[in-house]
Amino acid sequence: MSLSSGGAAPTQFRPDPEGTHPPLLSPDYASTRLRAPLKAPVDLPQRLTELTGPVLGEGLVRPGDADLTRGYAEEPVGQRIIVSGRLLDGDGRPIPRSLVEIWQANAAGRYRHDRDNWPAPLDPNFDGMGRTLTDEQGRYSFTTVKPGAYPWRNHHNAWRPAHIHFSLFGRSFTQRLVTQMYFPADPLFGQDPIFNSVPEAARDRMIADFSLADTQPDWALAFSFDIVLRGSDATPFQEGGS
């Protein structure tokens, strides 16, 4: 059996309900004004190209990539944290062996990037990039430092709440997602147009939970963040191959 041409695509992913994702044109986030498409998108029926997705990992994830506090001469400055959770589909099924990519600012709120030049210190021991594959139960875990908040020029006195960028693939082109994970009870939420671009009822899904149970004594605070990608109603590709 192979995934070749011919048969009808056997499984469809459910569309996310209204109120899940931010509108592309969210004028309070100024950069959307010239970048959000203005024409209504056309529905693309899910066929094999949309229902399949890459097998990633080999050569992309190196040992140690899930621990952002290692790899340099010293440890980075900042509050050491563990961020872990599960990658699930919309039916609650774990997604195993799937690539998770993260990037973030350092503890002072500075990214190691040419275009980030606000006066907060770079940390010579922190590059802010992590990668891992989910395990057989869909679990992932990163060790890092808590990123700082930082100012940006969107509006007067604008500050991004502390966040970690997450990139997920799941199993299909249709499930691809990039999001940001936030920390509980951040006082900066109220003034952040990126966080608030998401409909109110869905915002909590971007906020990690503090986990005392996972916190390691004398070592690191822990935060738990499960990520849910679109679900389907059947196990893909049990039939319909050629």
Added chain:
Amino acid sequence: MKAEMLSTPSQTVGPFLSIGLTWEQGEFVVPDGTSGSFWVRGRLLDGAGEPVPDGVIETWQADPYGKFSHALLPLESAVEGFGGFGRSMTGPDGRYGVHTVKPGPVGDGQGGFQAPHLDVSVFARGLLHRVVLRIYFADEDEANADDPVLSALPDEGARATLIAQPDGAGAYTLDIRLQGDGETAFFTV
């Protein structure tokens, strides 16, 4: 059957995406020198026609025999080194490029075939959600005319925004316009 769970919302990749998303050789869907391989290149442009230097283009496709590599049924493609996935960060001038081979016929689910195509995701600062397009090839006139996805677009102008043009030997060009004149025909999947 487990209860349905609500999806995690999308957020922008932000301006510093290259820290997390840069892959060595990410642009190479197939290795340099693969028989029949070529570059697909273009610019990512905003509503003012300005280049978008903080974006990433991802492509996904079948191999020349119309087969996909997939997590549940990994394919050992007859094309050595073929994974089907490409990723190109946009440069300071908004340029992207992926090095690939033309995909083979993929069924349309109704007994026919789709024209050779790449599925494409675009992420950038200022995009709160990815946008999705397809890249088709101008030298596949006949297949393009019968393609169900191209046929569902409102007009010839919209179709033209998805068709990469030959650009000298071993290359195709397609600019992606996020907004305004010549706006690319984007899809919801």
